[in-house]
Structure formats: C-alpha cells, structure tokens
Amino acid sequence: MxxxxxxxxxxxxxxxxxxxxxxxxxxxxxxxxxxxxxxxxxxxxxxxxxxxxxxxxxxxxxxxxxxxxxxxxxxxxxxxxxxxxxxxxxxxxxxxxxxxxxxxxLQGTLSNLAAGVMLLIFRPFRVGQFVEVGGHAGTVKGISLFLTKLDTGDNVRITIPNNSVWGSSIRNFNHHDTRRLQIVYGIGYGDDIDKAMEIIKASIEADERCMNDPEPVIAVTSLGESSVDIMVRVWCASGDYWALNWHLLKTVKERFDAEGVSIPFPCRTIYQGE
CATH class of the missing domain: 1.10.287.1260 (Helix Hairpins)
Structure with missing residues (x-):
C-alpha cells in the first residue's frame, strides 16, 4: 500500500x-x-x-x-x-x-577632475578675480570640474586645464581688499631731494584713494647711474590700484615740471682722443 x-x-x-x-x-x-x-x-x-x-x-x-x-x-x-x-x-x-x-x-582627464575638485574646495580664487596662473593673467570667468576660463585685459578668452592650474603657482591680485602700490621716481643729482619728497607727499595727501594706515613710505632707495631714486609705497583699495598708479605718475611728473625738479635721461659721456 x-x-x-x-x-x-x-x-x-x-x-x-x-x-x-x-x-x-x-x-x-x-x-x-x-x-x-x-x-x-x-x-x-x-x-x-x-x-x-x-x-x-x-x-x-x-x-x-x-x-x-x-x-x-x-x-x-x-x-x-x-x-x-x-x-x-x-x-x-x-x-x-x-x-x-x-x-x-583617462588619466589626464581624471587628473583634471581631481584638480577641479581641489580648486572648488580650497578656493584659491573665485569668479571675477584677477589672477596670474599657468603663465597667463586675466579675470576668472568660470571654474568647472575640468577647466578654468580666464579673460585677458584685451578680452581674449583663455581656457586652462585644471591640472595645469592646480599644479602651478597662483597669484591672486584681488584676494585681499587692499594692495600696496610702489612707484620709483628718479630725480637729478643737482635737484633738492627734500623738495621732491615734499611734492610726492603732497600729491599722495591730495588723493583720497591713498590710505593713511598703513602710513605711506617715501624714501631714497638708490643712487643710480644718472638719477637719485625715490621710492614711494602707499596702500589703497585693490580696485583702485591701477587708476591710482597712473594718476600718481602723471600728477607727480607735472608737479616736478612746475617746481623745476628734473627727471634726468640716461646719458653717456664719450671722450675722443686726438
């Protein structure tokens, strides 16, 4: 069963x-x-x-x-x-x-990706800032995971792989709110040094873009081949740097001319034997 x-x-x-x-x-x-x-x-x-x-x-x-x-x-x-x-x-x-x-x-592409991530995390520069990187200088227009885009002063677009950006020195001219401007004026050996320095000081004090803290520095730095060199160091807002530079060059030159302070040309004396 x-x-x-x-x-x-x-x-x-x-x-x-x-x-x-x-x-x-x-x-x-x-x-x-x-x-x-x-x-x-x-x-x-x-x-x-x-x-x-x-x-x-x-x-x-x-x-x-x-x-x-x-x-x-x-x-x-x-x-x-x-x-x-x-x-x-x-x-x-x-x-x-x-x-x-x-x-x-994709080693090269991945290295650009890794560099792009590092750039976006550590932010050595931001969009809109003026930088010098990878042998190029310009205003940053874009930062992606693979490329960084700059526009030069004459409006030329430069595209740089992020690996080249991260692997090179970066100069960020707008990182700080202020910058130190340095100009060297050369006057003749026969000119009054104190008078020239007073003219420079008056030009600085007359421009509101020049900061008083830190205090401007005006000093004789060297005795050149044909001139006495007076160095000027003055602090200003980063955005005023170039405009102030050009203005002081023009203003001091005009005041030197009006006050009889010469800016000598390089010259050579040639002796011819008989």
Missing part, C-alpha cells in the same frame, strides 16, 4: 520552490527599495551638509552627492545579484579591472 502519492510529492516540491522563489523575490524587492531609498537619503543629507559650508562650491557638492548616491546604487545592484544566487566575486573583480583600465586610459 502506497502511503505517499508521487503527484502530492511533486506538488509539495513545486509549492516549496515557489515559496522559496517568492521569498527571494520579496527579499530582492525589499533590498531594492531600501537601497534606492538609502541612495536618495545619502544624496539629500550630503547636499544639506555641503550647503552649510561656504567653502564648498555647489558644483562640487552636487558632484560628490551624486557620486555617493550612485555608489550606494551599485552596492544595491551587487546585493540583488547575490540575493538570486549569482556569484558576485568574479563580477566585482571584473568591474575593478575595468575601472582600473578606464582610469589609466
């Missing part, structure tokens, strides 16, 4: 398999839902954290948040494959090798 029916055994096996598959699918759906929620949560939290810092550029914060989001999604995908019994160790190895190959192929 048969106590077990083969049809019943097949049915029980199918039910067990269906139950296991259903549990696997439900677990996979649960992993997917949690993974996608966690990816969005991580992105939102990072964006909120980055917005609290004025040192981090919105471009960098968005990039870093998106990078973290997709990293969570990738791990979620690997967990889903593992849930269905697919071997993920070899897959991870293949992805790692592919990532290494892509990284080597």
């Amino acid at each position: 048969d106590f077990f029916n083969s049809d019943d055994l097949d049915t029980d096996k199918l039910v067990a398999q269906a139950t296991d598959m259903g549990i696997t699918i439900l677990a996979a759906i649960l992993v997917l839902v949690i993974g996608l929620w966690l990816a969005g949560f991580v992105e939102r939290r990072l964006n909120a954290a980055f917005k609290k810092s004025s040192k981090i550029d919105p471009t960098v914060s968005s990039f870093m948040a998106s990078l973290a989001k997709y990293a969570v999604i990738i791990f979620t995908g690997i967990a889903l494959l593992d849930q269905f019994g697919i071997e993920t160790t070899s897959l991870v190895a293949v992805l790692g090798a592919a990532g290494l190959a892509i990284g080597l192929a």
